[in-house]
Amino acid sequence: MYIVAFSEAFSNSIILTSMWSYLKYMDDDVETTVMGQLTGMQGLLALVSCIACGSVSSRIGCKIPLIITSIAALGSNIVYVIPYHIESQQITLVYISRALAGISGGCLAIARVYLSVGTTILERTTATSHFVAAQMLGYTVGPVLQMAYVPIGEEGFAISTMSLNVYTLPAVTNTLLVSLTLVCIFILFKEVHVDDITTSEITRLKQVEDSASVEESSVEKVSWFSGLDIVVTVFLNLLFAATVFTFGVKSTVAAPYGMHILGWSRQLATRNFSMIMFTLAGLAIFVVMILGKTSKLIDERVSLSIGMVLTIISSVLLIPFGPGPLERPTIDVNGTSANNGEGGCPWKYSWCDSTPAMPVAQYVTALSIQGFGYPMLQSTAFFIYAKTLQPKHQGLCMGVFSAMGNIGRLTGSLYGGYAYFKYGVQWAFGSSCIIISTMGIGIILLYPRLIPYTERKKQKDKYEEECYL
Template identity: 25%
Template sequence: MKKSQVWEVDHTLDDHKTSASDGGPKSDVDKAAVADVSDLLETPEEKKARKRSHWVAYITMFVMSIGYSIVLTGVWPYLKIINGSLDKEALGWVVAANPFGQMIASPLLGWWGNKAGSIRGACITTIICFIFGNALYSCLYGIKNPETAYYVMIFARFVVGVSSGNVTLCRSYLAASTTQKERTAGISIVAAAQALGFVVGPVIQAVLTVTVTETSGNGAFTWDKYTSAGWVAAILGLINVVIMLPCVFQEYPIAVKEQALVNKNDGNEKPLKLPKPDYLGIGGILFAFFFVLFIYVLLEALAEPFVTDMYAVTDDYAMVAVGIALAGAGLVCVGGFIGTTRLAKIYDERKLLIFLGLIPEVIGTCLYIPMGNTPIQMSNCSDTGPPEIFSNTSLMMADFTLPTFPPYGSFYSSLLREDSVDSEGCTLGCPTNQEWCLTVPQSSLAQVLVAFIITMSAYPVVNGLTQAIFSKMLGPRPQGLWMGVLTGVGSFARVTGPIFVSYVYSRLGTYYCFGILSVGMVLSLIEICLLYKRIVPMKIPRYNEGIDNKIAEDEV
């Protein structure tokens, strides 16, 4: 019989098998492959080293995410110190500079990794940029001109963003160094590392806010609760450079070996030309990935000014409160990624994406829309005495979130005092230039907490599964450039999120802000449902006996 090329769905949503197409292994090689294909492709020592290399990728992803998030809650008060004439719109451009740099660099770094056949050189180069950018951010007190300091801050964040484009390399390496059976777990863990970095950053800033109570040094080498965040990130970067050295990190692209084994078992060792990806299905996955990351990043960027506006508290208090909340969210995310990995072995990943990810995200996002009737406490710049009215929600938040206890009781008391004034002598609350605060009700603490818990619980499901499905839809090809596209989409979400906060939130308010987000999540849910049958792993070409060319062409 003549051999011909046919198409079969590689059911990687189920347990991976490299058996013959008739459903039963035809050789001892097949029988072993059904158990664990990696045992046929590497020695136990090589497998151990490959797993160790995965941890290097996870740590790199974690550190790069910290570089973005560690300054999020502290950048606004820091910015007001170096240039007191700026408003929240200026904050948006500072925060957006980081993901903008990542968006530009990600495809280029993916291409670099593909061409070099190794990610080490690109990773070490970008981590050095990471160290430089964070150190520059911490030296802004040495710039005397406030306007220049503002633009240097934007440049420093842009450099850190360019460096964090190496998350593309981490994703592509995980796709290349895992078997089909391992891929969902590998991609989910690397997504968890990124999410954990996003939440640990604000936690570090919160800890520094509590512990760094005095300023030391002067000029460019000032150490305080804001500049210390940049120095901590730079130190983490130095550690990351060390673990990227050849004595620790070695690369093992097992995916190519796995596909070669599949071809050999089918009776043909000649490499097969892979089909083009399903661009419509991939586009749907990217759209959902964009919106869930957009919401996640927006909540991080919006958290500090939102808390100060809604509940009339100080910047320091907001940083600590947000840090505690995000720490809890980090634990939820880690648990969510672990749970998703295990559930994906039992249930269809697409169903998990819809019912445990997108639907809860829609519900949680809608719950952020204000529904009460309590007025927002407005800032008063003509009277520096205590505000006349404080909402019950504000007091409840203070009591619930930050109890006073040794050894920082006096510090917390200073954060919670209700008669505090800002640097311009205005009482706390929503600034008068945000006129929507006069007509929009306050978001109750209970409502915000429920919405926060739901969205943070659903985030790891959507984030991890969209990345895993995306990788499987690409098939066993070098994925550096494609992962650059995925990272670029995520970066675009992190660019537009802070700018969205700056303009939509500050000018139009919470109704428009969370209303638009809710519409976006509903659209994501609808398009994933419509594309349900297309978001499947790539149909891998296989060689089989006894099927003529006409049947093969019909199945294509």
């Protein structure tokens, strides 16, 4: 499952870092709304795929759904290369590629289901931290390879009839990695199932009373675990969606943000965005591994709260506050932009007139804080959620949890692209900051209830014992 998590994250990160430049290469008039639609459509199909895969995995096992999602990932990368070799319907083919990538995203729900049913509650934090770390490693390696491909340029070189360049090499690399993942699924993957309510525990309960009353007592004891704290379950799903939403807004407009707000060229935006993704993923791996090691020393609710505060601060710092106005591109003698909007905020965006500049130091500070806050918030929410569920609910609930992440990606991408294009960076980041801050209030209100289901059982049993006495 760690290989699956790494492969999915790597495939997304290496494509995402250059996709905006790829779109601009095919059509220089393309707007950020197209970028939002592409990533949004991927999120929508991933949402459906996660729910379906989570539900199916709990019924027929994880292996077959993993194979299907891996085949979809192969198709996605193959289609992504085609637009470079033809002159018509290029953007349409990118849409098809992202649709297949969305279907392949169901593999994360399958992996979460397997981690939940294949571990005890004591093992779950360590297993899930390794799972998240594998994802973050994928987000690290992907941008590094994208940076390595930048010197190859847009022209690249040819092997037989295939042209390989800075945009097509990532998809070719993904194809090789997904193929390796498929081989590992066929050869190495074996399914196991571990119950948190062990046979020895049920046997102990049966020894308490005679055979007639034991059955009733055991059923009562075990059936209590079928109960969910609905409020906590819904909140954690919404929290995960809101967290991914804010990240979706930031990642969708990151390359245009660098070009328009910080004045980067198209090639510089690709390189710098790759470096940013690499650095953030490296920080995320460090944070997740520390969380896994300190889970027995620090209450996970404390880590969740710290992650929320850091995420809010980073969101606020990404809003430009000045000093001075934004730079505009130079206008040539024909009255058009001399650099096609690169190196300044395009004249076609009216919001550029009222948007202040962004110091690079503020941008770096915001991203540094995000590098600690986002993985802490996301991974701890996953840790807590996995522990609040009884094993029989893991399949569907993990599918829903993964789907909520894709809802966040979908809405964040669509909203980020539209809000940035229509109203500007202040509106895009300001509104997402409000949303994530609202979820922070929810953490405060539900703090006492964010506990494992076994702890809830102990509290319930103690309460019933006190009432009986």
